[in-house]
Amino acid sequence: MIEARGVSKRYGEVVAASEVSFTVGRGEVVGLLGPNGAGKTTVLRMLAGVLTPTAGEVRIAGHGTEGEAFELKRALGFLTGDTALYQRLTPREVLRYFGRLHEIPEAALGARVEALVARFRLSEFADRPCGKLSAGQKQRANIARAFVHDPPALILDEPTTALDVVTGRFLLEAFREARAAGKAILFSTHVLGDAEALCDRVILLHRGRVLDQGTVAEICARAGARTLTDAFLARVGDEVAA
Amino acid sequence: MRPRIVFHIFRKDLVETLRDRRTVVMAFVVPALVYPLLFTLLGSVATDKRGELERTRARVAAWGPVPESTLRAVEQQARADVVDRREQPPAEPEAEARRLVTSKKVHLVLLTPAGAPGASIPIRVLADSTNVDSDAMERRVSRALADHDAELLRQRMTALGQDAAAARPLDVREEDLADAARRGASFAAALLPYLLLVLVATSGFYAALDLTAGEKERGTLQTLLTAPVRSVEIVAGKYLAVLALTLAATVCNLGSIALALARGTAAMDAGARFSLGLSSAAAIFLTVLPAALLIVALLMAIGVLARSYREGQSYLMPLLLLVMLAGFASFLPGAELTVGTALVPLLNVTLLVHDILVGKAGPTQVMIVWAVSLAWAVLGILLAARVFQTEQVLLSGEKPWRDIFSPGRRSGRGLTPGNALAFAAVLLVLTFYGSALFERRSGVAGLILGSQLGFFLLPSLLWCRLFRAPLAETLQLRWPTPRGWAATVLLAAGGWSVGAVVWEQLLRFPGARAYSDWLGELLGKQGQLGLGAALLLVAFLPAVAEEVAFRGVVLAGLRRSGSRWIAVVGSALVFGLFHINPYHVLAASVIGLLLGWVALESGSIAPGMLIHLVNNGAQVLLDRMPGLARPLHSPVVAALALATTALGAWLVRGSRRQTPEPAEVAPVPASVPRT
Numbered sequence: 001m002i003e004a005r006g007v008s009k010r011y012g013e014v015v016a017a018s019e020v021s022f023t024v025g026r027g028e029v030v031g032l033l034g035p036n037g038a039g040k041t042t043v044l045r046m047l048a049g050v051l052t053p054t055a056g057e058v059r060i061a062g063h064g065t066e067g068e069a070f071e072l073k074r075a076l077g078f079l080t081g082d083t084a085l086y087q088r089l090t091p092r093e094v095l096r097y098f099g100r101l102h103e104i105p106e107a108a109l110g111a112r113v114e115a116l117v118a119r120f121r122l123s124e125f126a127d128r129p130c131g132k133l134s135a136g137q138k139q140r141a142n143i144a145r146a147f148v149h150d151p152p153a154l155i156l157d158e159p160t161t162a163l164d165v166v167t168g169r170f171l172l173e174a175f176r177e178a179r180a181a182g183k184a185i186l187f188s189t190h191v192l193g194d195a196e197a198l199c200d201r202v203i204l205l206h207r208g209r210v211l212d213q214g215t216v217a218e219i220c221a222r223a224g225a226r227t228l229t230d231a232f233l234a235r236v237g238d239e240v241a242a
Numbered sequence: 243m244r245p246r247i248v249f250h251i252f253r254k255d256l257v258e259t260l261r262d263r264r265t266v267v268m269a270f271v272v273p274a275l276v277y278p279l280l281f282t283l284l285g286s287v288a289t290d291k292r293g294e295l296e297r298t299r300a301r302v303a304a305w306g307p308v309p310e311s312t313l314r315a316v317e318q319q320a321r322a323d324v325v326d327r328r329e330q331p332p333a334e335p336e337a338e339a340r341r342l343v344t345s346k347k348v349h350l351v352l353l354t355p356a357g358a359p360g361a362s363i364p365i366r367v368l369a370d371s372t373n374v375d376s377d378a379m380e381r382r383v384s385r386a387l388a389d390h391d392a393e394l395l396r397q398r399m400t401a402l403g404q405d406a407a408a409a410r411p412l413d414v415r416e417e418d419l420a421d422a423a424r425r426g427a428s429f430a431a432a433l434l435p436y437l438l439l440v441l442v443a444t445s446g447f448y449a450a451l452d453l454t455a456g457e458k459e460r461g462t463l464q465t466l467l468t469a470p471v472r473s474v475e476i477v478a479g480k481y482l483a484v485l486a487l488t489l490a491a492t493v494c495n496l497g498s499i500a501l502a503l504a505r506g507t508a509a510m511d512a513g514a515r516f517s518l519g520l521s522s523a524a525a526i527f528l529t530v531l532p533a534a535l536l537i538v539a540l541l542m543a544i545g546v547l548a549r550s551y552r553e554g555q556s557y558l559m560p561l562l563l564l565v566m567l568a569g570f571a572s573f574l575p576g577a578e579l580t581v582g583t584a585l586v587p588l589l590n591v592t593l594l595v596h597d598i599l600v601g602k603a604g605p606t607q608v609m610i611v612w613a614v615s616l617a618w619a620v621l622g623i624l625l626a627a628r629v630f631q632t633e634q635v636l637l638s639g640e641k642p643w644r645d646i647f648s649p650g651r652r653s654g655r656g657l658t659p660g661n662a663l664a665f666a667a668v669l670l671v672l673t674f675y676g677s678a679l680f681e682r683r684s685g686v687a688g689l690i691l692g693s694q695l696g697f698f699l700l701p702s703l704l705w706c707r708l709f710r711a712p713l714a715e716t717l718q719l720r721w722p723t724p725r726g727w728a729a730t731v732l733l734a735a736g737g738w739s740v741g742a743v744v745w746e747q748l749l750r751f752p753g754a755r756a757y758s759d760w761l762g763e764l765l766g767k768q769g770q771l772g773l774g775a776a777l778l779l780v781a782f783l784p785a786v787a788e789e790v791a792f793r794g795v796v797l798a799g800l801r802r803s804g805s806r807w808i809a810v811v812g813s814a815l816v817f818g819l820f821h822i823n824p825y826h827v828l829a830a831s832v833i834g835l836l837l838g839w840v841a842l843e844s845g846s847i848a849p850g851m852l853i854h855l856v857n858n859g860a861q862v863l864l865d866r867m868p869g870l871a872r873p874l875h876s877p878v879v880a881a882l883a884l885a886t887t888a889l890g891a892w893l894v895r896g897s898r899r900q901t902p903e904p905a906e907v908a909p910v911p912a913s914v915p916r917t
Binding site (some may be wrong): 078 | 254261465467468
């Protein structure tokens with residue numbers, strides 16, 4: 001459902017991503033892990049069709065960026081730390097707006113928005129300007145925005161960062177439901193505990209390259225570590241030492 | 243581009259902008275308060291000062307043997323008091339006079355040097371022109387002295403037994419032809435253009451910044467990029483939102499400025515009166531409209547380059563200064579709307595608004611300024627669209643301007659609606675500037691030759707090469723079918739006389755006859771050429787070069803919109819716009835509709851060329867043989883020509899060769915995928 005085939009991105013001399021390849025299948029949650037500056041956001045932006053790869057190819061639900069960017073974006077719900085909400089619109093207005101941009105028929109849009117308001121528990125603040133919401137409320141509204149067109153694939157960049165435990169747990173539960181509904185989820189996080197709890201597989205990214213990928217158990221075994229955190233530190237530490 | 247998506251973006255951006263207090267205050271509230279307040283304050287100060295000067299008696303110093311009778315006359319006629327009387331002037335009278343005026347002890351000094359001859363007594367009036375009070379009193383006292391001088395002369399002439407009138411061979415009296423309304427309009431014409439341009443720029447400034455750099459800074463632009471929308475739809479929606487806000491603010495504040503000016507004018511210049519009529523207000527709005535299109539496009543294109551609101555303010559400040567500089571031209575006494583200044587964007591709008599207010603502007607001037615401004619506006623909009631398509635710009639990358647014009651960005655093959663419009667704008671600018679140059683140096687023959695080859699044919703071929711558009715396909719360089727040829731012959735035979743009849747009817751409207759005479763004079767100049775040369779220059783060259791440009795490049799680009807109507811109407815309007823005068827624009831647009839439609843239906847550029855050739859050739863022949871025009875006035879001939887044209891138009895439908903057309907627009911699925 002989500003595919004990266006030898007994807008690279010260069011800015012002059014700087015290599016932000018180098019020959020990154022992986023896939024995320026239907027009903028699968030894959031974690032993209034890496035330290036700051038590893039190239040996670042660049043890879044995610046290329047998958048979302050926001051950035052054009054210098055080399056390689058990305059595909060979402062079979063659609064590439066070349067000539068199919070529309071179909072690719074229609075098949076994807078995308079959320080990163082850089083995709084903010086309009087401060088002077090309410091969550092309900094934001095959902096309606098993105099629903100219209102996705103060309104959801106007006107007759108169905110109202111029901112779709114109300115369903116998302118209920119599912120992500122937005123009703124308490126759905127008519128309050130986004131600029132006046134707490135970080136957790138904003139994130140819930142933003143994730144609802146990524147779900148508005150009911151996409152088969154989701155890319156979520158650090159969706160639980162800076163959230164309180166209750167909101168974080170609520171969102172993880174929502175992602176599990178989405179997985180159960182057959183959606184493919186690529187999930188980037190700094191919270192390795194979340195990755196262990198949620199991800200079917202993880203990809204370790206460092207300096208724009210894939211260091212390792214597999215199930216948590218496989219990665220721990222290859223790194224000779226007991227936990228994902230130890231495995232992560234061992235692999236990234238090795239790279240830093242190298 | 244999907245109009246519905248553009249509308250959703252436009253509506254969201256407008257709502258969001260109107261909820262931003264800073265933008266609303268700066269666009270609507272501040273101008274609505276500041277202008278009336280400013281003019282009321284200035285007017286009140288000016289009125290108070292004038293009243294104060296009226297009421298105040300002039301304080302005069304009189305040094306040396308100034309005659310007492312003269313001083314009495316000054317005291318009475320100039321309502322003055324001699325407060326400092328010295329028989330002997332000081333050693334340095336100018337320095338002493340300056341000291342007294344500066345310390346406000348006196349307004350001026352009357353000085354007569356000792357030992358002056360008795361018959362004509364010299365009187366120097368020492369006053370400070372930079373001091374408002376001293377300057378005003380000097381005028382009052384000098385007028386009294388002149389009257390007293392005339393009275394003395396009359397007395398002397400009478401004493402000598404002469405007619406007093408003999409000493410005044412000329413009885414000069416100044417009378418101002420400008421009535422109160424003209425004086426008021428002249429005052430307003432100096433201020434209003436400047437205020438309007440600044441108003442447009444400042445109204446759009448905050449909205450453009452908020453929707454470009456502001457959105458980048460807040461991260462919402464990237465959110466929008468994750469939705470299935472094209473960059474051109476984003477820029478169009480945002481552009482329309484800023485433009486709507488700017489125009490709304492301009493209309494609202496035009497009223498408040500007009501009211502403020504009406505008050506200010508009367509206060510600044512007693513006896514002057516200013517009121518902005520509805521027709522003048524509409525003309526001014528229409529003149530400012532293309533300037534607003536350009537300014538908003540530049541605000542958007544530059545604003546989006548910035549990574550933050552603050553950075554955007556620094557980027558946009560030079561543009562604001564440029565706009566102010568262009569508006570400042572209305573204050574310059576020598577600045578006039580000429581062919582040269584009409585070609586300078588923004589400056590031309592300033593001068594045209596000035597001319598509209600003082601009642602000097604004609605329809606041709608309006609059209610030139612409109613066409614030039616519109617051409618620049620299209621270029622500005624295309625620049626904005628280009629900037630919005632640059633990844634590095636939208637994602638706040640380093641040195642984004644490198645990517646904007648990098649050749650690597652040109653992809654695909656053939657023309658698009660956007661670059662067809664860009665081509666038209668470039669051609670328009672090129673034609674206006676180049677024509678002025680050719681006309682001055684080479685006369686009418688050089689002008690036609692230079693413009694047809696240099697501004698239409700050559701740029702068309704270069705444009706096709708630049709955008710890798712295959713010539714044969716773009717220009718439809720193919721032979722028409724026999725049916726197409728038959729239709730062409732009928733259209734060529736009937737079309738020109740229908741055109742001539744329509745033109746005759748247009749001449750009934752005001753101003754059309756004068757334009758027709760001017761055109762006749764221009765065409766008359768080609769009478770100095772031989773018939774062959776005239777047909778080559780006026781008929782053959784335009785038929786080839788203009789068809790290549792308008793039914794070739796422009797039509798081909800607009801066809802990629804997917805709508806034949808947009809292609810035909812758009813290319814006709816562009817073709818019409820090049821004819822400047824409103825009547826000629828109308829006539830040429832109608833002909834452009836026919837030529838565009840014929841080009842699409844016949845699938846060839848040749849029929850248009852032939853119809854164009856016959857139409858222009860007939861004009862040359864009619865100009866040289868006026869007798870030929872007589873039968874055209876016969877209703878039978880007119881009806882026959884109309885019938886022939888209609889038959890040709892019917893015959894040309896679907897006459898193109900049935901060859902498979904390349905796909906012009908990639909289809910966009912309307913449904914949303916569901917899982």
